[in-house]
Structures are given as structure tokens and as C-alpha cells.
Amino acid sequence: MVKKYSDSLKLKVVKEYQEGSLGVRRLAKKHGIQSKSQVDRWIKLYEKYGVEGLKSKKHNETYSVQLKLDVLKFIERTGSSEMETALHFGLKNTTIISSWKKAFREGGAGALNGSKGWSTMPDTSKNKQNKKGKENEITYQQKLERENELLRLEVEYLKKLRAFQMDPEGYLEKHKQRYHSNSKKHSN
Template sequence: MKKYSEEFKLMVVREYLEGKLGYRALAKKHGIKSKSAIDRWVKVYEKLGQEGLTSKKHTESYSVQFKLDVLSFIKRTGSSETDAALHFGLTNPTIISSWKKAFSEDGSEGLNRPKGRPPMSDKAENIKGKQAKKSEMTNEQKLERENELLRLEVEYLKKLRAFQMDPEGYLEKHKQRYHSNSKKPSN
């Protein structure tokens, strides 16, 4: 995504507010890929003024509760990400889509992840931590896993015994199943 300077955004917004050209015409005139970017700039300018157009280095971090409030507001009111951003005073509405994705993938834990890559010195510790989490199964989880593996083993041994007792009959029986699965209509 191309970054635009504050001066450029302000010029385009003022040109729009003069009323001579619409979003699409301005986007074409200035070589902006999407008219929605201009729409977003205008809304931010109208709500927050010139300061809303300043590119902030993403130093500001938001609490998990704040992110949940924003996502809840969108779900409750059906607002767009841009409208929600303006409602909560965010100058970058696109950040909300990354919050949505993180929340849908990992729930509220996904919203608590630190930004960026971890420092290189912590990388080895992170790998060890992930391995420790994998090995920290509860006793119940370990027993369930063992039960599942034993069930699979018993099922395998039954099929093996059936095959050893009557290989041709076993193959004939399963051959029908495989043929019926492979006769799916082709589009």
C-alpha cells in the first residue's frame, strides 16, 4: 500500500471539499488506486481536522479492552470500520481489520499480541516456550490422546486380521467402496 504525505492528503481533501470533483475523479487525477482512500481522508479530516491526516508511527498501542470495545461497537451497530474508527478517534481505520482478523483467529488472546517480531535474543526462548506449551498437556488430555491411539490401533489390527483371513474377499468388499467413491460426477 502506497503511503501518502500529510500535505498530499490535505491537498486532495481540500480539493474535494471545494466540490468540483468527486472521489473517483480525484483518485484518477492524482493516481490514487482507490477512491475509498479519499473518502476515508475526508471523513477523518471532517471529524479530527488536519491532525487526523498526520501519519503517526505506530507507537501508540491500544489495550485489549479498547480493541474489544471497538469490535463490539461494530458488531452491535453494524458500523463500517471507518465509522467506528471516527467514533473512537482512531486516525487509521484499517487497523480495525487487523484486530478483526486476530480476534477471529485467536479470540481475545490474539488482540494481546505485541506488535512486530520479537527481538532476536528472545527467539530461542520463544521456541523453548512453544515446545514447553506443547509438552504441557494435562493428564486428562494425555489419557484421551492415548485412548484415541489405542482405538486406532485396534481398528487397524481388526482390518489386518480380516485381510489375512480372506484377502480376496476383503479386497472385493473394499473395492466396491472405493469404486463408488470415485464415480463422482465431473463438472
């Protein structure tokens, strides 16, 4: 289970780190934080965004499929860590990238289109039966439309990939402004 930490604790830990009295590992132990990488993340977010970077994330943030694909391709191309990539793209929620990786691995580009979050109801056996019944109600036309949409997404991704491979610097420069404007929208 992921442990939540208060914004005030995050700021306190970062300030202690900046004072230089304790290292990351000792600060994590002192404050009962599960891992030193969590403290590292807070420090980097604070350095990039200030106090705003430490505030708890909004659960209603959504990102375009294209941004998700660009983030994943950036990681693959550069070998950057999820933290470095999040900072590069202006994402304060650095851990979301791992869920994008998993979704892409399991279902391709189309899997990045769905909203992510916790289900409000547990899957009891009755709910599972209802879901199966609803899945059977999906018409042939709906299946074709879904497949068509996934193919469109894949073609769009491949076009972007080709453009990037032909001129990486030009592509990044062209799309850099869009990422910054997207990240400003998400941080408000």
C-alpha cells in the same frame, strides 16, 4: 503492498474535494491513489480532526484489550463500518480495526493482547528452528498461567457484554468518557 501517501498530498486532495471541482473517484485517479475509499477516509478524518487527522500515524500506538473488544462489539451490534466505528471511538488509524477483527477471529480475546507490527527479522529456517526450541522451553506452569490469563480476559469480556446487553445506553454513557480520554492520550 500498502502505498504510503504524504501528509501534504492528503491535504491537497481533501482541499480539492472541498472546492467541489472533482468527485472522490476522479481525485483518486488524478493523484494516483489506489482507491476512492482512501480519499473518502481522508475526507472524513479531516472533517473530524482537521489537519491532525491526516498526519501519518504513529507506529507505537497501543490500545487496551478492553477497548479493542468494545470496538469489535460495537461493530457487531450496530453494523457500523470500520470508518464509522473508528470515528465514533476517536481512532485516527481506521485500518487497525481490520487487524483486530482478524486477530479476534483467529485467536479470540487473548489474541488482542499482543503487540502488532512488522517483525524486524525475516523467518529464515534457522530462526524457525530457534523459535521451535524456545517454544519447547515453555514450562507447564507458564502454559497454565497463559491459559489462566486468557480465561480471565474471556470472563471479563463476557461480564462487560452482559452489562452492555442489560443496559446498552447506560453502558455506553458510562464508558464514553474513558474512550474520549484514551483517544486524547493516543493522539498526542
